[in-house]
Amino acid sequence: MTGVAAHPTPAPSPSRGGESNDSPSPSRGGGAIDSPSPSVGRGWGGGPSSLLFELAGIVPSHRLITDPLRRLAYGTDASFYRLVPKVVVEVADESEVMAVLAACHRHGAPVTFRAAGTSLSGQAVSDSVLMILGNGWTQAVVEQEGRAIRLQPGVIGAEANRRLAAFARKIGPDPASIDSCKIGGIAANNASGMCCGTSDNSYQTVTSMRLILADGTLVDTGNPDSVKAFQASHAGLLAALDDMGKRVRADGPLASRIKRKFAIKNTTGYSLNALVDFTQPLDILQHLMIGSEGTLGFIAEITYRTVPEHAHKASGLLLFPHIAEACRAVVLLKSSPVSAVELMDRAALRSVEDKPGMPAQIVGLAEGVTALLVETRAETAEGLAANIKTIGEVLGGVTTLFAPAFTDDAYEYGKLWKIRKGLFPAVGAVRPVGTTVIIEDVAFPIESLADATVDLEHLCRKHAYHEAIIFGHALDGNLHFVFTQDFGSKEEVERYSNFMDDVCELVVKKYDGSLKAEHGTGRNMAPFVEMEWGAEATALMWDIKHLLDPQTLLNPGVILDTNPKAHLENLKPLPAADALVDTCIECGFCERMCPSHGLTLSPRQRITSWREISRLAAVGDPAAELRHLYDYQGIDTCAACGLCATACPVGIETGRLTKSLRGRRLGESVRSVGDWAERHYGGAMIATKIGLGAAGLVSRVAGPGVMAAMAGAARKLTRGLVPKIGKHLPTAAAYTLSPGAADGDAVVYFPTCAARSMGPAVGDPEKDSLPTVMTRVLGRAGYRVVVPEGVDGLCCGQAFESKGLQASADRKAAELEAALAKASDNGRLPIVMDASACTWRMKTFLGERLKVQDSVEFLHDAVLQRLNPRKQVEPVLVHVNCGARKMGLDDKMAALAKACATTVVTPEGVGCCGFAGDKGFTHPELNDHALRKLADQVPKGCEAGYSSNRTCEIGLADHADLPYRSIVTLLDRVTR
Numbered sequence: 001m002t003g004v005a006a007h008p009t010p011a012p013s014p015s016r017g018g019e020s021n022d023s024p025s026p027s028r029g030g031g032a033i034d035s036p037s038p039s040v041g042r043g044w045g046g047g048p049s050s051l052l053f054e055l056a057g058i059v060p061s062h063r064l065i066t067d068p069l070r071r072l073a074y075g076t077d078a079s080f081y082r083l084v085p086k087v088v089v090e091v092a093d094e095s096e097v098m099a100v101l102a103a104c105h106r107h108g109a110p111v112t113f114r115a116a117g118t119s120l121s122g123q124a125v126s127d128s129v130l131m132i133l134g135n136g137w138t139q140a141v142v143e144q145e146g147r148a149i150r151l152q153p154g155v156i157g158a159e160a161n162r163r164l165a166a167f168a169r170k171i172g173p174d175p176a177s178i179d180s181c182k183i184g185g186i187a188a189n190n191a192s193g194m195c196c197g198t199s200d201n202s203y204q205t206v207t208s209m210r211l212i213l214a215d216g217t218l219v220d221t222g223n224p225d226s227v228k229a230f231q232a233s234h235a236g237l238l239a240a241l242d243d244m245g246k247r248v249r250a251d252g253p254l255a256s257r258i259k260r261k262f263a264i265k266n267t268t269g270y271s272l273n274a275l276v277d278f279t280q281p282l283d284i285l286q287h288l289m290i291g292s293e294g295t296l297g298f299i300a301e302i303t304y305r306t307v308p309e310h311a312h313k314a315s316g317l318l319l320f321p322h323i324a325e326a327c328r329a330v331v332l333l334k335s336s337p338v339s340a341v342e343l344m345d346r347a348a349l350r351s352v353e354d355k356p357g358m359p360a361q362i363v364g365l366a367e368g369v370t371a372l373l374v375e376t377r378a379e380t381a382e383g384l385a386a387n388i389k390t391i392g393e394v395l396g397g398v399t400t401l402f403a404p405a406f407t408d409d410a411y412e413y414g415k416l417w418k419i420r421k422g423l424f425p426a427v428g429a430v431r432p433v434g435t436t437v438i439i440e441d442v443a444f445p446i447e448s449l450a451d452a453t454v455d456l457e458h459l460c461r462k463h464a465y466h467e468a469i470i471f472g473h474a475l476d477g478n479l480h481f482v483f484t485q486d487f488g489s490k491e492e493v494e495r496y497s498n499f500m501d502d503v504c505e506l507v508v509k510k511y512d513g514s515l516k517a518e519h520g521t522g523r524n525m526a527p528f529v530e531m532e533w534g535a536e537a538t539a540l541m542w543d544i545k546h547l548l549d550p551q552t553l554l555n556p557g558v559i560l561d562t563n564p565k566a567h568l569e570n571l572k573p574l575p576a577a578d579a580l581v582d583t584c585i586e587c588g589f590c591e592r593m594c595p596s597h598g599l600t601l602s603p604r605q606r607i608t609s610w611r612e613i614s615r616l617a618a619v620g621d622p623a624a625e626l627r628h629l630y631d632y633q634g635i636d637t638c639a640a641c642g643l644c645a646t647a648c649p650v651g652i653e654t655g656r657l658t659k660s661l662r663g664r665r666l667g668e669s670v671r672s673v674g675d676w677a678e679r680h681y682g683g684a685m686i687a688t689k690i691g692l693g694a695a696g697l698v699s700r701v702a703g704p705g706v707m708a709a710m711a712g713a714a715r716k717l718t719r720g721l722v723p724k725i726g727k728h729l730p731t732a733a734a735y736t737l738s739p740g741a742a743d744g745d746a747v748v749y750f751p752t753c754a755a756r757s758m759g760p761a762v763g764d765p766e767k768d769s770l771p772t773v774m775t776r777v778l779g780r781a782g783y784r785v786v787v788p789e790g791v792d793g794l795c796c797g798q799a800f801e802s803k804g805l806q807a808s809a810d811r812k813a814a815e816l817e818a819a820l821a822k823a824s825d826n827g828r829l830p831i832v833m834d835a836s837a838c839t840w841r842m843k844t845f846l847g848e849r850l851k852v853q854d855s856v857e858f859l860h861d862a863v864l865q866r867l868n869p870r871k872q873v874e875p876v877l878v879h880v881n882c883g884a885r886k887m888g889l890d891d892k893m894a895a896l897a898k899a900c901a902t903t904v905v906t907p908e909g910v911g912c913c914g915f916a917g918d919k920g921f922t923h924p925e926l927n928d929h930a931l932r933k934l935a936d937q938v939p940k941g942c943e944a945g946y947s948s949n950r951t952c953e954i955g956l957a958d959h960a961d962l963p964y965r966s967i968v969t970l971l972d973r974v975t976r
Contacts, residue, residue, distance in 0.1 A: 051107040051129075052087060058099045063090035063134065069629035072612055073605035074130055077114070078587045080436045080487070081122035081523055082572035085112075085130035092134040094300050098216040101298075104129055104553060105215070112555045113294040115153055115184035118177045118588045120439060121522020122570075123189065123293045123558050131298075133184065135598065135932065138909070142167065143303075148207065150303045153184025156592060159908075161309070169306040172200030175518070176421070180589040180647065187302050189520035190267050190291035194340045195375075197476050198265055200307050203273070203290045210301035211289055214549040221286050222303060230282075238281040240547050244540070245284050248275040254536060261533075265443040265478045265517035267291050269529045269559060270541045288544060293520050294555045296548040310377035312384040315413035316391075316406035317359065318372045321399060326370035327450035329398040330474040333374065334446065336394045337387040342373040342420050343474035345453065349419070351426040351469050357415055361402065369401065372474065373420055375413075376406070384408060423471050424482055425649030428585040431467075431484035433576045437585050439482045442507045443517035446477040452511055456481055459506060463499040478517040487571040497568055508532050523570070526561035577614040580657045581607045583650045590644035590654065595914035595930035600633035603644040603654035609634055610657065635661050637926050639916035640802055641882040642840075663804030674800060678808040682793035688757045689732040696731035699762040704728070723921035728957035728964070730758035730950065735769040737787050740779030747778060747858075748786045748824045750816070752835040753795050754950035755966075761954075764963040766973075770950065773972050774834055774855065780975060781866040786829065788819040796838040797845070802917050813845045821850055832858045834966065836883030836948040837917075843887070855968055856884055856948050860892040864899055869974040874943035875903035876970060879956055881949045882912050896967055897946060900974045907937040915955035931959040938962065946970050 055064055065071065065088035075084040091097050104111045112126035115133060137154030146167025151160055157178035161170045173186050174193035181191065187209075192201045208222030217234065220226040231238060249255055255276050262273040274287035289296055320326040326343060333341055346369050353363045362371070376391060378384040388406045395404050407413050428437040444452040453470060456479065460468035465483040472479035486492040507513040508531055515525045515532050530538040538560075545552065545560055557566060576582055584607045591602040601609065609630055616623040640655030666674075677684045699707040704727040711725035733756055737749075755770040768776075775785045788794060794816045797809030824831050831852045833839040839854035846852065853861075878897045880890045897904040914920070914930030938960050945964040947953050953964035 051103060051109055054103045054107070055087065055089060055100065058103065059089060059091065059096055063092070064088075065090070067629055069609055069626050069633055070601070070605075072626075073601055073609050074114075074117075074132065075125055076572065076586055076604065076608045077117040077119050077122065077124040078585075079120050079122040079125070079522065079524065080438055080485070080572050081125055081570050083125040083127040083570050085126045086128055088130045088132060090132050090134045092136050094210070094212065094218055097131070097212050097298055097300065098218060100129070100131060101212065101214065102216045105551060108551065108553065110553045110556050112558075113184070113188070113298055115182035115188075116156070116177075116180055116588060116591065118181045119185060119189065119522065120441070120519045121516065121524040123520055123522045123555070124185075125570075126555070127570075133182070137184075139301075147306055148303055149306055150301060151183045152301050153182060153187070153299055155183045157181055157183060157186055164306055165309070167306075168309050168311065170309040171304050172196045172205040172307050173202055176424075177587075177589065180587075180592055183302060184299055187290055187299050188293050190271065190518070191520075192265060192473075192476075192518040194342060194473055196307075197473075198262070202302070202304070203271055203287055205305045205307070206286065206290060206302055207305050208303045209286055209289065209299055211286070212298040212300055214297060214551070214554050218300070220301075221282055227282060237547065238285070241281040241284045241288075244543065244547075245275045245279065245281070248272070248540070249279075257534075257537070261514070264445060264514060265473075265476045266514040267518055267520050268514055268516045268525060268532050269521060269538070270296075270544055272533075272537060272540065275540075288548075291520070293522065293558050295545065295559050296554065308379070310379055312378045312381055312408065313375060313413065314384055314388055314406040314408040315373065315375045315416050316404055317361070317416050317419070318374060318395070318404055319361065319365070319401040320370050320372070321366075321401060322368045323370045323453050324450045325399055326372055327453065327474070329372060329395060329400075330449060331446060332394050332397055333372075333391070334475060336391050337376055337378075338374055338391060338475070339377045340373075340375040341474045343449075343453070343470075343472055343479070344371045344373065344420065344423065345457065345470040346370065347457075347467075348423050348469035348471045352419055352422045355422055355426065357418055359415060359419070362419065365401075371419075373416060374406075381408075420471070423469060424480075425585075425651075427467060427469060427482045427484065429583045429650040431583075432486070433582045434488060434574060435484045435486045436572065436574050437482060438485050439480055439519075440503065441478070441480055441517050441519040442503070443514040444477040444479070444507070444511045445513065446475070448511045448513075449474065449477050449479075452477075452506070452513070453479060455506055455510070456503075459499065459502050463495060463502070465499065476517070477513070487573065493568055493571070497565075500567065504528050504531055521559045523557055523561070524567050526557065526559055527564045527566050529560060573611075573615065575611055575615040575618070577607065577611040578657055578660070580660060581610070581652055581654060584648075584652050585650065587649060589647045589649060590652075593643040593647050593911060595639050595641065595912040595916075596637045596926055599926065599929040600637040603648075603652075606634045606638065606654050606657070607652075610661075631665075634658070635665075637919075637923055639882075639912055639914050639919060639926060639930075641912040641916060642886055643882050643912050646886060659801060659804050659806070661804070662802075663806060666804055671805070674803065674805040674808050678800065678805075678812060681795055681812070685753060685757050685792065692730055692758065693732035695725060695729055696762055699729065699731075704762050720922075723918075724924040725921075726954065726958035727763070727961075728761040728954055730761055730954060733757050733759040733769040733771070735759075735771040736775075737771055738775040738779050738785065740775060740785040741782050742784060744779075744782040744784040746784045746786050746829050748788065748820060748829050748831040749774060749778065750788055750794070750820065750831065750833050750852075751791065752833060752838045752950075753799065755834050756792065758950045758954075760965070761957060761963060764965070766944075766963070766965060766969055768969075770834055770966050770968070773966070773969050777859075777863065777867075777968055777972050777975070778832075780972075781863045783863075786823050788816075788823040790819060794819055796833075796841045798838050798841045799917060801841070810845070813842065816842065817846060817850060820852070824850070827851060830858065830862070834948070834968070835950060836881050836887065836889070837952075838883070840883040840886050854884065854887060854889060854948065855966070856889045856893050856896065857887070859968060859971060860896050864896065864971070867971070867975045869900050869971065871900060871902050872943065872974055873902050874941055875905060875939040876901045876943055877938065877945035877960065877962075877964075878904055878906045878967075879910065879913065879945060879947040879952065879964070880906070881947050881952045884948055885911075893948070893967060897970065900970045901943075903939065905937065905939050905942075907934055909933040910937075913952045913955050915952050917951055920951070920955040927955040927959070931955060934959045935961070944970075 110128040146169040175191040219230040376387040468483035638658040645653035714722040751771040759769040797812035801809035914926040920927040957964040
């Protein structure tokens, strides 16, 4: 699949891109192709509209983003820079990438590639064309029995490792963001991490790649036919690379300097080591692409040589009286069997010592105390014990505050690594509102680590960054330092500038280190590349850039920039928006958890957008268009599921902001309806059951498919006023609350609203409603069931809270608390709820006042052992819904299912279902987007799907086209 795009007519030499920071255009959004930002930046040829019209012929309109809200949202990555793109293009495959590149070259328009946007140095933002990955870039193919893996750029790093887990292998790079960052960014930034050092990063482990050059040419370096065609079409380019390599290898001093610079971690500038390490031009090209940050081409696929993932691990936290002794230990440990050594200075330890779960030994330490967190790994338990013994002998040559101790208990060493993982967010969470948190990334020769660390601490104090902490991958001489920065005044920007000048002087001129060890050069260090590398090597980098990107249109301003102040331009504001989200550091870790990401906005983008709206409001600008767009993209299509908080370094639940904003926009009439429903909740449930009964009657007479089609036509005719009704709409619940065993152990069971109102779908072979099944199983297990008084009018308040009616929600929860307390004898009896979302709501509301258990955990912990399930042979699907995930019930849900069925499938890439209470009826596109990967994973002969939220089960059933039920129904089936 080798193609050569027509070479564009060279555009006039333009000025440097990326210097404007225009606010989003007030023009209409929603995909109109004639509404870019009014600023016509570098090289937009015949004007923005002409390029946009051409792009509209390449990708469908819904993947051509021009509305001001989403352009603003995509103008943010994890760095402290912002550039608002004029257009965001979501590409679906290689042919679209090639076509978009060709169009941009014809119009002289700069283009930037973006994967997850977790880049820390400004690599993933643009004020021109921003190219983002669509949903189709997630292929991962394990080869050679796990010794290699072929990955597309949209695969999340941790997902690649999950595919390799069965082979006891993993990819070499292990960045801290591996649960969120994507392979495209890992390769393009040559990201490393705590364990991979300089031996297992992308540069060292790449074996082949499919890459698309700036001129639109695709070459697969692992395909002989593709290589042969490329050698014919690009003989001149390959000859130039060959000549460049020969000149560098023949230049002894330059070649030696390159080798020395890459002996430690280094991502400053291009991978010049490719010119020294390889003699074949295509090998040189392939390795130049690693770490090129999208400035030389697009990596469409990469094949890695994998590395072992040892099953046996142990970690120890070692405390030293001062930094010099800790660094002396690092030098000794370098040759011992350790896989990671993380250094943390006293300020770093102090930043987390009061956090829950921290070890007692880090509290109240003397000034200057330094910690090393050491990990060792082995294939066998015996090998691990031998490693620990060897490390202990090595440490006998240094002074520690406590005798070195290692643990191989996963829970215990997990607590130790929680210290390290909590450092960055600890600073970010306590920074003053309006400031940003910056993490810098340098490397020193390991023998200089002690002195360099002391010098860095001194510089932080000199420039009044008293909150700064220092930590890092000590084995590689790689230090991170984290500090907070206000870019809101000229004086503060100047303070930052002076600090960075001093840091660069220290790293380069005193220690000959790396200004960027693993975070990539980006915009942040682009002006300092020549300072680190010198004029000759920097000129070589410019030669590489001009050879592969003659028009300098690929990610201009990144890696190389002649503007000495570029790192001080386009700084991202972080104004106060709402106390619920002001601690957000815009890292993007939340995005993989969000069901609306890629449909409308992610949690990070919701916060970014609301910050801008709030900033404009503070200066008297109503931001009418942004607010109008935000109503749908930010508020209406947010599931408010809370899963974002589980991945957020500072624990922000963006759904809380959404629910607050919903409440603020409610009119008095809506609040009146909410108040009535709160007071007459039993009547509201009866009305719901009547509606479901009527729909069920139509479904039985006409058939579920006909009913769904009729409802769909009505919805289309009324432009969405009629809710979506699918084939698997529940019937009205009819149930019996069995008292269970008269002489058994008592348990309080609260059947939630959905369980009391929604029965099985018309076509479901299981006809009993959830309360009937739940009490039947409890009775079968020997329990006496106690139901709270007045159950028909009780509610946890979840339905009110999701609509923004917080006061009504809390009153209903308080009412339920009183009923549960009475029924359980103030908590003496266990209390069980049958919907995980409602259980989570009550756990959160109750705190320590009263303990409630979800049906999943009670069935797993208490009921299963009293029964004798007979495993069914038919496969089943399992969906761990948001409430269950937030309660950590993933393993218990899976264990329950595996006790009941021989084959249990938990579909990959299916998180929050997006039904979100009633969003599946009112905004079904959210449910459709969230479950787009479900249907293809339904196993042959599957009997049904199982979860623990009745509303979630509606959308799941529609998309899998088979019944979904509560997990207790499966347990009931196999214990009858």
